[in-house]
Amino acid sequence: MDSPPLSVILPVHDAGRFLDEAVASVAAQTAGDFELIAVDDGSSDDSPARLAAWARRDSRIAVLRQDCLGVVAALNRGLAAARAPLVAIMHADDVARPDRFAKQRTYLAAHPEAALVGSAYEVVDAAGRRLKTVRPPTDPDVVGARLASGNCIAHPTVMARREALLAAGGYRPAYVAAEDYDLWLRLAERARLANLPDVTLSYRRHGSTASLRRFEQEVLCELAAQAAARLRRRGEADPTGECAAITRALLRRLGVGEE
Template structure:
């Protein structure tokens, strides 16, 4: 049997859900596929679950790249893929029975299409439905939207294998937004689309990358947008030399192409009070407090939380007093500022 589609499933400690994810692939009504499960250093029963599936079905291949992280797991799978198409599925999600066949038919009917996603039914940890994700499907709006945000559900995507390889696959510098960086590069050389059909069930839980690495993801989105802007302008990709995610706390970043972002994220990183600096050296608040600094919707939320940390840690705010911090909170989002002010003046922590 000629393998047409390589399903890529990176996993680390996916014991609660990986079996269901694997079975949803094996139950596809299209059979010319391989499932490449990349075990990225699991310490639970994930290796045993994958080994059992591989012993039972020869289409399952298990790779173990020594726990080097998600991007390394993805690039390992892309390099090993035998199919002309890559289909992504996260180890906590579930594919609809007709997913692979439906997407393959569209991709083969549209040779210019490089990337195809879909809608998704949203489920909770137990699998109960909690809504539907319906990203944009209008092809004329998708590319414009992609310049500002990620309009694709990674776990729903099918891509052309050789196209992904020719673009250099996923890049480690864009931690938590390595998918967005790749989609931007794909859209520069091929068409992209979303099907208005729920072809996966997307599981939402506290372990999702979006919830675990929110600050890093937002920074990586900015990094990807800067790199894309340079490419559109005909300049070399400034991120090509980055081998790992930048450390925005490193003073050397002040000379990098993302210097303004690094200065901003030294403040936005305070959104997580657990990682706030232990010392009392004030943080430069100018990038956040300037009305001219453009912030995305998600960054405005991070900014509110950073201001909350500064109200609790005046040593980090330098000479900026509580009244000014609260004023900037109002500027960013009046409704959330009211809650922030109430917590500050009442001493509430929740």
């Protein structure tokens, strides 16, 4: 079987409530020559059955299953299984606009120096009602500068060159709450990153996506990613790659004081 031009990676864990809408939005893309790799991360709801039904109906969809190993393991497994030179990330509770893949493939074809392109997006609630529109910077120079202080590329809007992601080291397990931001910082050291001004995705915000504990872990991981990037810029070793988790003790080791 010939390799497709695009592999879509969809990590799934107990996403049955929104999963059909997410997969349907991928299946309906105007640029339809892709493979969708859904990685079920030990779901205990009806997500596996829903994915199996989609795979029976659409030969572009493949389903991989693993024990509950976490989103980083699911992303890396999907990345390893991808056969295409381009990969797009999709979350199991979001909805892609029909022309998302077409627009992003066009951009990457016209900008060979870019390793990744995200986009503007709208935030919606559980019922799909629009809450706001987020328009991150688009110019690669501005994106690169802005990344030093915060993540300005929304993970589920991303399309990237697979080899560039692998060369940067893929997703690192320690950064479980900011795995995308850590990867973007490493990728920006070797390539240009951009965002489209177009809204290509509805990003769903609902109760299961937010918790105080997760927010605290995100802050720790973002601070660690920034500190690790500063070390790499100075030519020093990045100790976070081999860590099992980002902790306050590790932050102190990285020179980040308590706030």
